[in-house]
Amino acid sequence: MRFKKGTVNDEIPTASMADIAFLLIIYFMVTTTFAATRGIDFSLPQEEDSPLVDKEESVLIEIQPGGGLLVDNKSMQLDQILDYLKPKLERNPMKPVIIRSHEMAEYGYMVGVFDELRQAPDKIGIEIKNVSIPTQREIDMFWY
Amino acid sequence: MADIAFLLIIFFMVTINFEVDKTQVFLPKTDIRLEIPKKAAYISITEAGQIRVSGGEEISVAVHQEDVLSFAADVVARDPSKAFVLKADSNVPYRYVDGVIDSLKQAKAQVIYLLSEQETVDSAAAEG
Numbered sequence: 001m002r003f004k005k006g007t008v009n010d011e012i013p014t015a016s017m018a019d020i021a022f023l024l025i026i027y028f029m030v031t032t033t034f035a036a037t038r039g040i041d042f043s044l045p046q047e048e049d050s051p052l053v054d055k056e057e058s059v060l061i062e063i064q065p066g067g068g069l070l071v072d073n074k075s076m077q078l079d080q081i082l083d084y085l086k087p088k089l090e091r092n093p094m095k096p097v098i099i100r101s102h103e104m105a106e107y108g109y110m111v112g113v114f115d116e117l118r119q120a121p122d123k124i125g126i127e128i129k130n131v132s133i134p135t136q137r138e139i140d141m142f143w144y
Numbered sequence: 145m146a147d148i149a150f151l152l153i154i155f156f157m158v159t160i161n162f163e164v165d166k167t168q169v170f171l172p173k174t175d176i177r178l179e180i181p182k183k184a185a186y187i188s189i190t191e192a193g194q195i196r197v198s199g200g201e202e203i204s205v206a207v208h209q210e211d212v213l214s215f216a217a218d219v220v221a222r223d224p225s226k227a228f229v230l231k232a233d234s235n236v237p238y239r240y241v242d243g244v245i246d247s248l249k250q251a252k253a254q255v256i257y258l259l260s261e262q263e264t265v266d267s268a269a270a271e272g
Contacts, residue, residue, distance in 0.1 A: 014146070021149030028156035038177035039229065039257035044249055063238075101238040107189075108234030110241070111172040111258055118176045135246035136239070 040115055042133070058096035058132075059085060061113055065104045069113070078116055082124045089126045096130040103136065165204040167196055169233040174260040181227045184257065185219045187212065187248075189232040193240040200226070209243050216251035224254070231259040 061081065062070040069076050071084055088095050097117060101110045110133070120128045134142075167188040183200040197215045198204035199222075207215060219226050228248055232241050248256060 018146040018149055021146050021153060024153050025149055025156065028153065028160065031160075037180050038262075039180055039259040040174045040176050041178050042256045042258060044253055044256060046252070046254065101242070103237060103239035103242065105238045106234060107232050107236045107238050107241045108172040110238060111174060111234070111260060114258070115174040115176055115260075115263075133245065135242050135249060137246050138249075 040111065040118060042114070045132075058098050059088060060098045060100060063099070063101040063105045063109050063113060065102055065106070067106070067109045067112075078112060081113070081116055082120055085120070085128070086124045086126065089120075089124075089128065093126065094130055095128075096132055097128055098132045098134065100134065100139070164198040164200060164202065165196060165231060167204065167231065169231060170235060171231070171259055171261045172234040173263040174258075175263045177260055177262060178257070180229055180257045180259070184227040184229045185216075186229045186231060187216075187244055189230070189236050189240050189244065191233040191235050193236060195240070195244065209240070212244055213247040213250055216248050216253055220251050220253055224252070226253070227255050227257060228253050229257045229259055 060070075060072055064070065069078065069081070071081055074084075076084065085095075085097065099110060099113055099117075101107075114131070114133070117128050117131055120126055165186040165188050167190060169188060169190060185200045186196075186198040186204055188196045188204060193209075194206060195209060195212060196204040196206050197212065199215075199219050216228070219228075230241070230244065232244075245256070
């Protein structure tokens with residue numbers, strides 16, 4: 001009686017490898033989200049280096065609901081702020097600039113003002129070193 | 145073909161960036177945009193004022209405004225130099241943001257990154 005000899009294939013079957021690979025690619029392409037990972041930095045004052053800002057010595061930028069700006073109680077456009085600040089900063093580079101938003105003002109306007117102040121070195125050639133964004137609690141405690 | 149496919153897989157695996165916070169917000173636009181440190185803690189605020197927080201490793205969870213301080217204090221206690229990312233909707237009333245910034249100040253956080261999108265000529269013109 002003769003038995004048929006079985007032939008053993010000594011190769012790993014790779015025919016489906018490309019299919020698996022493309023399935024994985026599709027999975028990664030679908031699940032990958034391009035996250036926004038950039039922003040504007042804002043250093044918070046630490047206790048040791050947070051001198052009390054004198055309201056009279058500083059420039060106060062008030063942001064109203066709807067985006068209206070009052071700089072030292074004068075109505076101003078966003079692109080006029082740096083021109084207004086330039087002579088003051090030339091006299092005193094440490095001049096404090098306070099950004100105060102109305103509680104109903106949209107957050108985007110505050111970021112817009114802060115972004116404009118951060119661009120001072122490029123636009124007017126002077127860095128604004130002392131930008132303060134007091135919170136309502138601080139205003140209630142220290143505003144005078 | 146399989147080689148190319150695997151190269152693409154490796155590319156996706158290396159570049160994939162797992163977002164800890166998937167809150168959909170309309171970010172403010174800025175010209176200055178700095179790279180945010182990896183593993184930064186996230187605080188997101190939607191237009192309706194809903195707040196979600198993440199320590200940077202886990203998926204964000206919804207919290208009440210008054211719980212942000214304890215969250216921030218816990219993060220700072222573990223790593224005093226930890227950066228916080230504020231991912232707030234451009235149209236959210238400022239009082240929500242004010243509360244979060246105040247909590248971060250009280251928790252002695254050192255730096256906040258205000259998450260933003262790139263200001264473009266089109267967007268600047270649209271804002272007038």
